[in-house]
Amino acid sequence: MKITEKLAIDAFKNDKETHITLDQKICKNCKERFCIYACPANLYSLNEKGEMVVEFAGCLECGTCQIACIYNSVQWKYPRSGFGVQYRFG
């Protein structure tokens, strides 16, 4: 089962604006890319320009990226009221 298929099962109410922002100046100098390996939803990747991007829409709201990124590039806050993942089992 692909990770995108797993995320498709979950209930999300997606906001237009992101709740995760990255500091590209920090990301540019990062060699380890901790976020890519630690995100359980596989939301981090490098775009064609080689910049780190995060697909906030499938976020499980665990906050792991914020802690795994020891360079403090990840600014993470809760999605606005009424948005984000809605667990039905938990």
Added chain:
Amino acid sequence: MDKVDVIIVGGGLAGLSCSYELADSGMTVIVLERGDFSGSKNVTGGRIYLNPLRNYLPDLWKEAPLERHVTKELITLLSETNSTTLELYSDRFNHLPYPSYTILRAKFDRWFADLLSEKGIFVIPQKNVNDLIQEGGKVIGVKTEDEEIGADCVVAADGILSFLSEKAGLRKPFQPQHFALGFKEVIALDSKVIEDRFRLGEKEGAAQLFLGTLTKGVMGGGFLYTNQESLSLGIVVGIQSLNQREPREEVYKFLDEFKERPEIKNLIRGGETVEYSAHLISEGGIHIKPKVFGDGILLVGDAAGLGLNMLVTVRGMEYAMASGVLAGRTIKMAKEKNDFSASSLSHYEKLLSESFIMKEMSNYQHTLSILENQRLFTKYPQAISDLFEKIMTVDGNPKEGLYKMISRELKKEFFNFQTFKDWLEFRKI
């Protein structure tokens, strides 16, 4: 600015338990929950132990929507090609009152919040709190997205990432070595099938832990809990250990490979994944506990850093509920004196220290250093299963005497200085 007596930020187990304690106090209490309903942002493995909570919340459990009472404990040491499982059944686990139950939080927390509404506590959903309102270092209320609400006391029950305790200056910055990531699938399966596969009676449950190659050398393990009509199957990994792992591999793949193991595949066969979820776990224990009180503010549950990895189980929910109750008791006392200053609210710290929570956190304060030992997740599970396999195997060669074989293998794998040092370390817990 509207004002109430108490604002509880976060309608999870800690926040709801705190409001439950305050329900008949005559105080005006509101709970602000960021999700659509209580439980909609919460995740557990998981299983809850009721015995520590019976004194704190004696009347809660009769009607509570818990899953199965756990009658079987299994520990599986998993290596590349084999595994050894230790299974414990006890009559004690199967006599009322049952010591522990499997639990799904979206169901349980929602029920708990509804129960509180009947008692006159307002649990307001879809209400993010963005900031504290402070005056001369004293917390006097909160800011939501659209309003400001004042209160004599704010209870930060806003979970492991607790932005409020950070804003109140009560906790230190997060460090990866103090946190683990837990992620799981809920796999729907007919209740009869679950009972047959795990050899359980009706409503009986199993809890299974896995240690070994499934985490690929990363500190952590796997878990499987039987719910009434589903299995919770997941993995826990230490974030620092994951950061340091070479070669690099995306963590979400660990669970897919785990599901492909014959030991798991046959248990989940025919099941349908109905949810994928993830949550952080506090593993820093007593070493990272923030200051749990300030002027006009108390921290409860995960927000207060009350979580513990005990190696054979991860604890948090009981601490959340009990700390919520203790915060409630402290607030009632502060109300009598009409004094919500830090010195008045420090009573909460005293109650916590006297409770099972801080005693356990103190007893298990060395677990983290032991968990950092990679051999626990690689060498030992492998060596034990390999030895067992050798004992059980009959091949084309004449079978060697058991005593001779076992003593040779033990000498090879365990009677060395490294294992001796690991054993000395292990004696700390």
